[in-house]
Amino acid sequence: MAVEFAQLSTVKFQEKMKPAALKVYQRLFPGCRIEDLRAEGVKVHVLDKEFGIDSLLIMRSQQWLSVQEKYRRVSAWKYREFTQEYMNAAGTAHESPGEWFKLGAQVYFYGWADEEEESFSKWILLDIARYKALVETLGGLDVIGTLQRNQRHGRSTFYAIPIAKLSRAMLATNIPDIGGRYVAFP
16 A cells, blocks of 8 residues: 655654754754745655756745755764665666756755754755756766665665765854854854
């Protein structure tokens, strides 16, 4: 029997961590608010489905940034990796290009929850244009990361990329030891 989308543990975790992500955004962009484009569950907004845009970060000036988000549990921090989804349903008749091929958001928030899952103990905010250019400059995902198969949900594949390799694409982070640099907005 198939599990309903809203009942997946990853979806429940994502919902639980949304307020923590908003707190990070508000530290970076005081007075901002979030418009979640995933609010309809499986009725995915076209910007999310086609361009990997999970949310719009709307600033006080009403200017906005499109955001792709990924929240990880504290146990994933031990790997110190950014995971980039590559293919969906890999090796099946339904194989299709994953997030990497549709990544049209302007920024990517990637955070690791704290033990209590109430805030993010570690996080990075990538400039997606710089991230894509960096991947190309360094020789591609297969050069900077390791292809792996998702063992939990479906048959997707992803590249596990050491986060230190992405430091040149970061707009902000609270991780002071990434590539010897710490970046934060005032």
